[in-house]
Amino acid sequence: MDKPKAMAGSRAYSLWRRQAPAAIALIPAAVMVVTIYLGAMLWTVRLSFSSSKMLPVFDLVGLQQYDRLFATERFVLSSWHIALFGVLFIAGSLAIGFLLAVFIDQKVRFEDAFRTIFLYPYSMSFIVTGLAWQWFLNPSLGLQKVVRDLGFANFTFDWLVQPDLVMFTLVIAAIWQASGLVMAILLAGLRGVDSELWKATQIEGIPTWRVYMSIVLPMLSPMLVTASVLLAVSVAKLYDLVVAMTKGGPGLSSEVPAKFIMDNFFERANVGLGSAAATMLLVTVVALVGPWIYVEHLRPRRNKA
Amino acid sequence: MTVATVPQGARPKTFDKGRLLVYAVLLIASAFFLTPLWVMLMTSFKTMAEIRQGQILAWPQHFTVDAWFKAWSSACTGLTCDGIRVGFWNSIRILVPSVILSIALGGLTGYAMTFYRVRGANLLFAILLIGAFIPYQVFIYPMVRLFSIIGIYDSLTGIVVVHIVFGLSLMTLLFRNYFSSLPIELFNAARVDGAGFLTILRHVVLPMSAPIIIVATILQVTGIWNDFILGLTFAGRDNRPMTVLLNNIVNSQQGEAAYDVDMAATILTAIVPLAVYFASGRWFVRGVAAGAVKG
Numbered sequence: 001m002d003k004p005k006a007m008a009g010s011r012a013y014s015l016w017r018r019q020a021p022a023a024i025a026l027i028p029a030a031v032m033v034v035t036i037y038l039g040a041m042l043w044t045v046r047l048s049f050s051s052s053k054m055l056p057v058f059d060l061v062g063l064q065q066y067d068r069l070f071a072t073e074r075f076v077l078s079s080w081h082i083a084l085f086g087v088l089f090i091a092g093s094l095a096i097g098f099l100l101a102v103f104i105d106q107k108v109r110f111e112d113a114f115r116t117i118f119l120y121p122y123s124m125s126f127i128v129t130g131l132a133w134q135w136f137l138n139p140s141l142g143l144q145k146v147v148r149d150l151g152f153a154n155f156t157f158d159w160l161v162q163p164d165l166v167m168f169t170l171v172i173a174a175i176w177q178a179s180g181l182v183m184a185i186l187l188a189g190l191r192g193v194d195s196e197l198w199k200a201t202q203i204e205g206i207p208t209w210r211v212y213m214s215i216v217l218p219m220l221s222p223m224l225v226t227a228s229v230l231l232a233v234s235v236a237k238l239y240d241l242v243v244a245m246t247k248g249g250p251g252l253s254s255e256v257p258a259k260f261i262m263d264n265f266f267e268r269a270n271v272g273l274g275s276a277a278a279t280m281l282l283v284t285v286v287a288l289v290g291p292w293i294y295v296e297h298l299r300p301r302r303n304k305a
Numbered sequence: 306m307t308v309a310t311v312p313q314g315a316r317p318k319t320f321d322k323g324r325l326l327v328y329a330v331l332l333i334a335s336a337f338f339l340t341p342l343w344v345m346l347m348t349s350f351k352t353m354a355e356i357r358q359g360q361i362l363a364w365p366q367h368f369t370v371d372a373w374f375k376a377w378s379s380a381c382t383g384l385t386c387d388g389i390r391v392g393f394w395n396s397i398r399i400l401v402p403s404v405i406l407s408i409a410l411g412g413l414t415g416y417a418m419t420f421y422r423v424r425g426a427n428l429l430f431a432i433l434l435i436g437a438f439i440p441y442q443v444f445i446y447p448m449v450r451l452f453s454i455i456g457i458y459d460s461l462t463g464i465v466v467v468h469i470v471f472g473l474s475l476m477t478l479l480f481r482n483y484f485s486s487l488p489i490e491l492f493n494a495a496r497v498d499g500a501g502f503l504t505i506l507r508h509v510v511l512p513m514s515a516p517i518i519i520v521a522t523i524l525q526v527t528g529i530w531n532d533f534i535l536g537l538t539f540a541g542r543d544n545r546p547m548t549v550l551l552n553n554i555v556n557s558q559q560g561e562a563a564y565d566v567d568m569a570a571t572i573l574t575a576i577v578p579l580a581v582y583f584a585s586g587r588w589f590v591r592g593v594a595a596g597a598v599k600g
Contacts, residue, residue, distance in 0.1 A: 021502030022421030026429065029414040029477065032470045033429055035451070036444055037436040043447035056450065100334060106327045115590075116583070117335045120342075123582035123589065125531035127548045128575045131555050132341040135348065135564060136361070145359035176338065184590045229438075237440045240533040244552055261442040262534070271446060282443045289438045297478075298431050 041282065047275035054269035065276035075277060078255045081167055085256070086235040088168070092175045093231055094224060097182020102212055104183070105190045115187070119180035126177070130244025133173040134160065163253035166246055170254060174241060178234065182227045189223040190216065229292050236285045257281055349373060349569035356564050372565035376573060380566050382553040389570045392550030396530060396577075398461060399546055403468035404525045408518065410469060411476020416506055418477070419484035420492050430477065437474035441534055449538065459541030467539045468529050475528075476521055483517040484510065520592040523585050527578040547574045 051061045069075050100118050104111055121129060136142050139158035147155040159165035193216055201211045217224075239258040246254040257277060264274030344361050349372050351365040378388040385391075418426045448467070452458035457466060487510070495505045536546035545553075551574045555567045582589050 019421050019423055022417040023423045025413050025417040025502070026423055026426060028410060029433070029473060030425075030429055032473055033432050033436070036448060036470050037432050040444040040447035040451070041439070044443055047446070056446075096334075099330075103327055103330050103334075106324075108327060108331065112586075114331050114335060116586075117338050119590070119593075120579065120582055121338065122593070123527055123578045124575045125533065125548050125578070127531075127533050127552050128571050129341075131551070131567065131571045132345050135568065136341050136344050141356065141359040141564070142361055146362055149359065176341065180338070181593060184593055188590075233438050239440075239442075240548075243533070244556065247556065258440055258442050262445075265442075265446045265449075266538070275446065278440075278442045278446075281440055285439055286435070290435070293434055293438065297434055 044275050045279050045282070047271060048279045050272055050275075052271040052275070054271065056271055061272075065272045066280075068273055069276045069280070072273070074252055074255055075257070075260055077252050078257045078260045081254060082235065082238065082256050084167055085171055085174075085238065086232065088171045089174050089178070089235060090228055090231045092171065093179045093182050094227060096175060096179040097227065098186055098217070098220075098224075100179065100183040101186040101190055104187060115184070118183050121177045122180045124177070126240035127244040129173055129177045130241045130246075133169065133176070134245045137169055160246070161250055163250050166250065166254045170238075170241060170245060173245060174234075174238075177241075178231060181230065185223050185227045186220055189220045193219065225292065226296075229289055232288055233285070236281060236288075345568045345572055348564055349376075349572060351565055353561075353563065353565055372563075372569040373573070375563075376554075376566045376569035380554045380563075380570055381558075382550055383557065389547060389550055389554060389573055392545060392547035393573070395540070395544050395550075396547040399464050399468070399536070399540065399544065400526065400529050402465045403472070403529050404522060406465065407469045407472035407476055407525055408521045411473055411521065412480045412514070412518070413506075414473065414477045415480025415484055416510055417502075418481050420489075420505070420510075421502075430481065433474045433477050437478070441471070445534075445538055452539065458539065461540070461544050464536060464540040464544060464546075467535050468532070471535070472525060472528070475524065479517060479521055479524070480514075483514070487513060519585075519588055523581055523589055523592045526581050530577050 046058070047056055048065055049061065049063070050057055050059050051064070104114055104118075108114065137144075137157070137160045139145075139161055144155060144157045147157070159169045197211070197215065201208075201215070237258060238256050239262065242248060242254055242256050242259055248255040248259055258281070261274045261277045261281065264270040264277065268274075340362075347363065347365060348356060348361060350368050350370065352367050352369055352371075355366055376388060377390050379386050380388045417423065418430055449458060452463050452466075457463040491509055491513075492505060495509045500508070530546075531548065532546065533548045533552070536544075537549050540546060540549070551570050554570050555562075585592075
């Protein structure tokens with residue numbers, strides 16, 4: 001859609017008068033953007049170069065906080081955890097979401113019921129998801145006990161208390177919550193696939209799964225990218241789920257950067273260190289989703305027919 | 306709980322192995338998605354004596370709703386034992402003004418950005434958009450300081466303002482995209498007739514905005530209700546939302562955990578967004594797709 005084009009310079013004044021109410025209407029948004037989106041963000045970056053402990057101070061200590069940050073075991077571990085979580089969670093949610101969308105797309109009965117079941121976890125809070133899975137995976141009373149009572153006495157599924165495996169429980173819970181979202185996004189894409197394609201490939205005798213993998217999947221790539229970006233953002237924000245499900249434990253084995261930052265700001269009186277970690281998070285997110293935002297939303301578009 | 310079963314009755318088409326596989330996969334997936342909810346429900350209806358036996362999937366032997374009453378009105382968070390209802394009402398008090406004001410501001414901003422050419426508006430939009438992707442941790446500490454200085458830290462006003470600020474990205478994006486799809490001719494015609502900024506908004510744009518307002522409401526109600534980190538940081542002791550109280554009830558207990566009460570409280574906290582979800586049906590999906598920046 002074309003927006004009304006501004007008139008040339010000579011009518012600038014009358015144009016300005018006509019636009020004045022709109023400019024006034026944008027003031028609240030502008031104030032919020034300047035004070036919070038930019039102001040608070042830059043303030044955090046600024047604090048990361050200071051020696052702030054419990055209260056903010058505005059000295060300059062160079063990269064001292066960053067040196068400390070990368071020497072802090074908890075932060076280094078948190079970064080590894082979030083990388084592992086991110087890869088598994090995004091890959092898992094995309095794979096499961098895609099499969100669910102494909103299976104639902106087979107003109108099944110009760111399609112609405114299936115869709116509703118797969119997407120409902122997405123409507124709930126991460127706190128609820130975390131507490132539900134914490135209980136479900138409880139080693140002494142949860143799933144492990146159920147399977148053992150069925151006669152498999154040696155069955156073990158105590159990942160929640162295993163330092164090496166606890167991250168995987170977070171991955172499972174998060175996939176449970178988010179794969180329905182991927183399904184919903186991809187299903188919309190599948191519905192847009194031309195029915196001629198199916199006729200043509202049927203005549204050619206190409207197996208359905210082949211068509212999905214080689215033709216349909218590439219067609220869905222814009223939606224896959226969108227879904228990946230959404231999932232990636234929730235990886236960077238991962239905090240509530242950890243707080244509710246594992247509290248970062250056992251030990252430090254499920255600590256994540258977002259939690260590291262919160263703890264250093266509000267519990268450990270380490271504002272400078274927390275700010276340095278927050279700045280690292282900011283840089284990572286901007287580097288990851290910046291290009292996508294530009295292409296998807298900000299790039300000037302030429303005659304979209 | 307109703308799980309969709311394999312279709313019965315006459316189906317003229319052949320029922321080959323492929324279709325069987327399709328339904329088998331869908332049913333197994335449904336079981337995976339429903340089990341945690343099922344376990345929560347069953348646990349909440351059991352007595353603690355039964356829970357200790359560890360049959361989490363089983364139907365309760367002694368069906369009781371005691372845990373629900375306890376969770377609602379007498380579960381303890383720290384020293385007070387007033388139940389999760391306190392959090393429920395706090396969440397309502399936070400939700401109502403936050404939803405209304407954030408939608409109003411997002412709608413106004415989106416409208417001004419779409420139909421008028423204000424210098425700098427595109428830059429404003431770009432920053433808003435990028436802001437939607439940045440974790441709250443990047444803004445949160447300076448905001449706490451700022452809010453303390455202006456005296457709205459730890460207050461209902463504070464948390465509502467925070468929700469408006471962080472809701473602005475998504476709301477502006479939603480409305481801007483929606484308004485861009487409206488026929489510009491209607492707007493131009495109204496302007497030729499001499500209608501001003503607010504008149505066009507009220508009489509031309511607003512009457513066509515019902516669908517997007519519904520979508521925005523669904524997104525904001527679920528999003529704000531489910532918020533944890535902002536409520537935890539900004540709402541203060543007297544306004545802690547339901548999610549924060551829930552986490553306190555479950556994760557800061559002394560002694561043996563009261564799993565029945567915990568699960569009842571958990572479901573109670575999930576009820577509002579679940580109700581919105583089930584009531585809104587395809588609208589929710591539409592919201593998810595439209596507000597594809599939510600994270």
